[in-house]
Amino acid sequence: MGGQAETGILCKNELAEAIRDGKITTVIIAICDMQGRLMGKRLTAEYFLQNGLEHGTHFCNYLLGTDMEMNTPAGYLHMNWANGYGDWTARPDWSTLRVIPWLEKTAMVLADVVDEKTGELIEIAPRSILKKQIQRAEDMGYRLCMASELEFYLFKDTYEEIHEKGYEAMRPAGHYNEDYNLLQATRNEPVYSKFRNYMTQSGIPIEASKGEAWIGQHEVNIRYADALTSADRHVMFKHGIKEISIQDGYSVTFMAKPDHRWTGSSGHIHVSLWDLEQQQNLFYDAQSELYHMSEKMRHFLGGVMKFTPDFTLFFAPNVNSYKRFAPDSWAPISIVWSRDNRSAGFRIVGDKQNLRFENRITGADINPYLAYAAMIAAGLEGIEQQIEPPAEFKGNAYGAKKVTQIPRYMYEAIDWWSNSETVKKLLGEAVANHYEHTARVEQQAYDRVVTSWERARYFEQG
Template identity: 30%
Template sequence: MLKAREVKTVQEARAIVEGRGLSHVKVGLFDIDGVMRGKYMSREKFFSSLDKGFSFCDVVLGWDVKDQLYDNARYTGWHTGYPDAPVRILPDSCRDIPFEENMLLFLAEFDQRAQAVCPRAALRRVVERCRAAGFEPFAALEYEYFLFDETPHSVREKGFRDLKPFTPDWFGYSILRNSVHSELYGEILDMGERMDFPLEGLHTETGPGVLEAAIAVDKAEAAGDKAALFKTFMKILAQRMGLMATFMSRWSSDYPGQSGHIHLSLRSADNGESAFFDRSQPTGVSEIMRQFIAGQQRLMPEFLAMLAPTVNSYRRLVPGFWAPTGANWGVENRTTALRAIPGNGKSQRVEYRLGAADANPYLALAAALGSGLYGVMQQWQPSDPIEGNAYALTPEIQQTLPATLWDSAQRFKSSEAAKELFGSEFVEHFAASREWEEREYRRHVTDWELDRYFEII
């Protein structure tokens, strides 16, 4: 019998649904913030949609993570009446859902005009530009996330305070923790294998209840799917087990933030050889890799909103907490934003360490890959690599980044490189969504303000 990940065509998608005797399948797509939206679809509707596509209310491209409507977007809004947007099903995305017996999941992508602001389509366009330039991009994402012995109800009842971490204290790379809780680790690893986002590594990080998962490398478009699915289904699995997982960039001022590092490399589309590896160089960094790093470095301030897309993202970007604070690079240097990792023709790559766990995987990957490709196309050269502690550098050498989401949105909105890579309509829409996010934050009074000003000022 045909297996889920063997499905490649419309005909095979029909066959597997018929073979399992399913009355419904699950179909999902990802919104601007990387949140998966979708529904169960009847077999008849699914079969029709495989051929003709289906419609999905475009409000999911016009609201935030709390389903609040943007008031500043041109693409959709009350002024358009929130019409349906065309969506196409991706047959080769078929996956089993381990905890829904016999159920299948298919990913979808916005089509026609809606492609202009669709996050997955934005990544696909960058991948297509890479291929047109003669490269096949490969990527792997890794995430840090905290687990809590809480439920969606209990965290709200507590006002998100005094939460109980899944495990106590600081204990990175702990064999004790993963052995005591081997059943949970086994469930996570098994889910990754069965849903085709296999984990190359899974371990505790530094902090109470924090884990790090490294997803195996794949072609860039598939890597985006795998990262987006991992984030979604890790949260699902945790809640099914009476726990909660958060991918907030930084949930507490007492602990380091949560990264979403991106590993990238380019291979020749002709012969599959690494475009990043040059054995004649001491660290193996080829001219193409230097240009790629230069593009990432120079465009990092302009593309930051795609990699740090929430107000909370900027709580992580502070010195001394394993997060970069400047647009710099180094060879095997974890204090820099870009870490060149020497290896061989198979493993030579760059790690984009600026990425946070809260970013939309498709957009973070599109930004990291697109900026690198742009550097290759422009034949830019990077600054000298940083040796030692990048946090100790002066602001001029650091090449500082925008400090707030609002500032990042303004840089992105005016970026000619962003418009060329992602399209003017996407740039306008995404920048508007980040401006909305910042304005929503400014409307609310924080606990810090009450504690600081209520009595004394």
């Protein structure tokens, strides 16, 4: 199978050879839905080989118009009963073709969502949204390098066991805070090593893993790359370690705040701006006295900071996302920047070719295509408008006064989004309207539910 044993990445000819040799018997074609999940089909390798599938495979367009539970709420322009819930096409991006080492004789390729007749990208699809912003950057002469840091909780229960227990009395895989603690992490190293090694074998290079700031919480750092490659790695990593956990009788969650007593799980995003040849980090200026931040870096950061409230729905996409934002919680509450300060929403790190900034607002529950797209769109707007960021915040940002705060509830983020001309301008009205409706559906679903907390509080005393 060629050189894929080292990287996991295949070309189409290597895939065909592996199929003929019996080394691959299943080919997965996957798209990313609005919630950041992989959806698709498992094809027999023989069928795949005979039909080529150059143009992809069909799927029902409702996959980009569901809620988290796969219900089909009314109100979407493209997907509804009046239009018959027709088909779109998943067109493989062959640069993403790879072996999946934790599944037997299996390869996977990610696909773009396209119109069956025209072959044009469907603009509301998450990968399409990111590709539009990448093209805008390239038209301006820029390339983006990005990377994700993902935190998650590991449990000694299966998903089925947790479901049967009503998502109560879950057993985190540990019994004390394991932040950087090698002894506690050793207890779960058999599964963590699979996460790292299987991912690297499948072409998703992992830099490191470490214990995080609560019982059973862990973090994995994925190697940086261009924006699209990093977003692809992000969704495949999340999907993959869930599958590995299922095989070993564990479960993981990327929920932003699984329990109000626990530390939230972040999905920090690192970003830097490069020339088209990716030879020069345009964020770095040796002559700048402000941490060597170039004018482009200041303006990019200024745009991201100015428009963070507008784009918060892409940084915090679920009702639960907002419960992560709390004082002294390792998750920020203020839209400020600092040099190497973990209480700030944006942290400047690195130097020279490594100079970049980290978005600490984003949680582990983000859809990376959408969060990346929002950062790029806002940052490029900052460059075009020459938006200067506010002065650096020094000290404990949890106590910051007279600074812009991150929207604290989903309905506030919906208001920012719906009233934002910038969102409509940069993403397009169709995308803005589609994802506003998705957020309203999510908020309304939450508002209708009576929780166990409410019963315990009001049943007798209310």
